[in-house]
Amino acid sequence: MVLKPGAASLAVWNAIYQGGVPTLDPACRPAVEASANAVARIVAEGKPVYGINTGFGKLASVRIAAADLETLQRNIVLSHAAGVGDPMPLSVTRLMMALKLASLAQGASGVRPETLDMLEAMLARDVVPVVPAQGSVGASGDLAPLAHMTAVMIGVGEAFTPAGRMPAAEALAQAGLAPLVLGAKEGLALLNGTQFSNAYALAGLFEAEVLYRSALVTGALATDAARGSDTPFDPRIHRLRRHRGQIETAEALRTLIAGSAIRASHLVGDERVQDPYCLRCQPQVMGAVLDLLRQAATTLATEANGVSDNPLVFADAGEALSGGNFHAEPVAFAADMIALAVCEIGSLAERRVAMLVDPALSGLPAFLTPKPGLNSGFMIPQVTAAALVSENKQRAYPASVDSIPTSANQEDHVSMAAHGARRLLAMVANAMAVIGIELLAAAQGCDFHAPLRSSAPLEAVRGRLRAEVAHLDDDRYFHPDMAAATRLVSSGAIVAAAGAALPAVSADPH
CATH class of the missing domain: 1.10.275.10 (Fumarase/aspartase (N-terminal domain))
Structure with a gap:
């Protein structure tokens, strides 16, 4: 190229x-x-x-x-x-x-x-x-x-x-x-x-885009598993608030769930008036994530196309001017934004997993197992998701607010962009695992609604998962299931299986 x-x-x-x-x-x-x-x-x-x-x-x-x-x-x-x-x-x-x-x-x-x-x-x-x-x-x-x-x-x-x-x-x-x-x-x-910091930040951005889109898919599937309402995704609600990311996220969720027989069953005989925030507020949270990632993308694209060494040579004037383009504060801020977005994607998804395993909230069998007590089902995968989310919360503290003088105080304020950017891939990996757990839990929850089926996009996602991971009847060694689901998420296979037009983060700003 x-x-x-x-x-x-x-x-x-x-x-x-x-x-x-x-x-x-x-x-x-x-x-x-x-x-x-x-x-x-x-x-x-x-x-x-x-x-x-x-x-x-x-x-x-x-x-x-x-x-x-x-x-x-x-x-x-x-x-x-x-x-x-x-x-x-x-x-x-x-x-x-x-x-x-x-x-x-x-x-x-x-x-x-x-x-x-x-x-x-x-x-x-x-x-x-x-x-x-x-x-x-x-x-x-x-x-x-x-x-x-x-x-x-x-x-x-x-x-x-x-x-x-x-x-x-x-x-x-x-x-x-x-x-x-x-x-x-x-x-x-x-x-x-700034090329080291920017390379890590861009890598984090590209992986976070896959994470965001995958979480839309598993969030829609979890909504169906809980027989949640799609009324909160009505476009009239989101047009009034005017945030582009929220509007596009709501549209994506409507597309993913449209035509679901499980959703239709919610309209008859369901006494719940409102769903928990982890379902109902997906457009607001994930829309804000989308807007934040896009802002970071604009900054990082600009940085990638800039010149950041020192001094800079201006051949037409025959001058070499000493300045400070090497200071990576823009990258540090962008990396911090990506870290916040990644943390919140995982945090919201973990709450959906916790909701699905709780029969009082989901109406499904406890811990998504047909024989709770004899089997623990999804009890510990939810604990793992919680642990990963907590780890990401610790890592999400802004790096850009830190500084330490170097070079005998000549370089007396530094950006810490390298720290902020370098953590992103590990944070995304944690969140990918959380989304993988949600994929398993949401598919398992939908299984309990048989013979009712979900929408065409979500049934395609379930089919892609079931090609590698069987429905959980009795407890089995869980780690391979989680590893397979996480691979499907991180590779983009789940998004591809859904086949829906989902919002893009890294639309080129130039």
């Missing part, structure tokens, strides 16, 4: 996250060459310019001789490769590399075309740096993780390849690549920026 620097859609970034290989739009080359030439002129003139012929951070006042500039750039990579912890997931690392490629290719970073060629070739030939995931505070850029990425480009560190994990020099050689010798400013340009 063609990667157009400054104009890439969220769909392109998602495709790269899913394994697509980007090819840089050649139209960016003249601007890149002009930027590199501007740096060369600054070096030739000998005037002190931060990041080009000076030290870094608190050492910016130290002048570096022209003969030492290559060593300076190599040293910043080696000294800043100070991350700890487990490696980034390969999919997120590849996305980070593509984000860095697109940023540098906008001709404001002073790097040479061959530096872009190296990043592009590594992506094409599946040489993925081993990047420890901990060590960034989200300003001045994601220094440590980006240093580990850059280290592989110069033949230092380790990389994952199709042949396994190996030393960087060996990985490059096997791919037919020679280690890069960094020119003036290039080390700093590669290290400075």
